[in-house]
Amino acid sequence: MADRTVADLVVERLRAWRVPRAFGYPGEAIAPLVGALDRAGGDPQFIPARHEETAAFMATGHAKFTGEIGVCLATQGPSAVHLLNGLYDAKLDSKPVVAIVGEDVTGPLGGAHEEIGLSRLFGDVCNQFVRYGRVAEQVPALLDQAFRTAAATRSPTCVVLPRALQEAVVPDLLPQTAGVLTATPGEPLARVLPHDADLDAAASLLAGGQRVAILVGQGGHGTADQIVALANRLGAGVATSLLGKPVLDERLPFHTGVLGEVGTTAAAQLMGGCDTLLLVGTNDPWTDYFPMPGQVRTIQIDIDGRRIGTRYPVDVPLVGDAADTLAALLGRVTDRPNQQWRGVVESSVDRWRQAAADRAAAPAEPVNPQLVLHELSARVPRDGSVAVDVGSVLYWYARHLELPPGVRAQLCGTLGSMGCALPYAVAAKLARPDEPVLALLGDGAMQLNGLAELITVAHHWREWRDPRLVILVLNNRDRSGMGGGRRPTGELGDRRPDVPYAGWARLLGLHGVRVDRPELVGPAWDEVLAADRPSVLEAVVDPAVPLNPPEPALADLRGVFADGDAARRVRERMLEAQVSVEAEDLV
Incomplete structure (x- = not known):
């Protein structure tokens, strides 16, 4: 029987933390751990990516789609540098990920060819926890601390293990540490509920609102029933952040859609x-x-008190779990719906939905990208x-893809890094191989790393009970990467090279379809x-279709209020904005 090494000990700790798989790119400095994972017989499974960046995106995608802790592996030097993008995604979107980095610093002067100071490299992105393993006895506790910290802070952590330590034989006297688990890795470790006085203040503020709006972020997952009940009790309208888009049924008549530049006119x-704003789990x-400062009274619910008031002034902060906090609020808020305001909101939603359908049906050359998402x-x-x-x-996802209740959807919300969708989709598919997965991306993201990671898909798909993983590539050949009427200047060669994406899929033994006619x-x-x-x-779409961002917080609401003062204030704001624009035009 082979000696038990520290690498085997690491695998035991991963198993104790119920880690189903680790994503990474093999290299000399992490080879002992990869070998131990191979000996583990798939518990946990090692998934080799084509690039360390995509491995980190897969680990973050796993955390986003499952609520569990993602794990990624790399070696020192350039390999470790490549992890950073995916780890920053986890940090900015508050997801727990543990990076295990191998280091080999053997050499005549104690240095290595690829040596980079890993503590400083990961010191910002993994600022909650970066530690080196030095001796075998400390490794179990070190890994447990990394996992606990990732779960408690909902952020990435890093453990650096020298290759020599990974290969070291574990002393016979080293205890077989029992599994130390959180109740649900990746979720809050304890129930958190605001003080009664704060809940009472929030209920009073909501009761005094005439035109209530609720903005829902990813922290609202699992609270759809409470949000709808509260919205109906107050006659409120609802909008979501991009990350909050899957939280609520988008077919609700008072659901205005996604807020922001990529979002809808109705949300703006x-x-x-509104005169009262409730923020639920959104950053x-x-x-x-957002409403103009001074226009509204604001309540913010967030599990992390550090987030309260960082984006917008808050009158009543509520630090707590969204579900329990909303339930407590419902017990304090009586039925007093403002039907006039609700009618205004629903009329706005109806107008937006008709406008969105008209935009999707508009002719384009050769295919309107909005139509592609509308048909999906x-x-x-x-x-x-x-x-x-x-x-x-x-933009097209936010406005034209109506998500059925229960469908999970994820994106690189705060970092906004291109190239995340296909790694996310691989992680989602490996987590639930019996369910279909869709990846939506443009040709720029597909060329960035999608073409390579399609090899990963081709390697694993026969293991899946439901083999459907559909990758939409909007091929607009636009060098700007955004489309929206910004056609590149110069010769055709100045545009992004045209790649046969569907043909590449068929070459790998997958299915590929290319469509360049709207009726198809x-x-x-x-x-x-x-x-x-x-x-x-592969949908060949028109890069000239305009993005049409909505007017920020100055949408035309003239004449929709019976309250003459409210209508007058809206008109005054719009007039000020119009004068400002005209002055800029004169300059």
């Missing part, structure tokens, strides 16, 4: 007209689309997951969603 109008960075909307599998990349596809978009979706293997749907 909601913010422009939305698009503050230009009625076909999204009810038990599926959706991963979304950065670029113009984010619907049938193309039907084909890839019924395929017996992963598919790439």
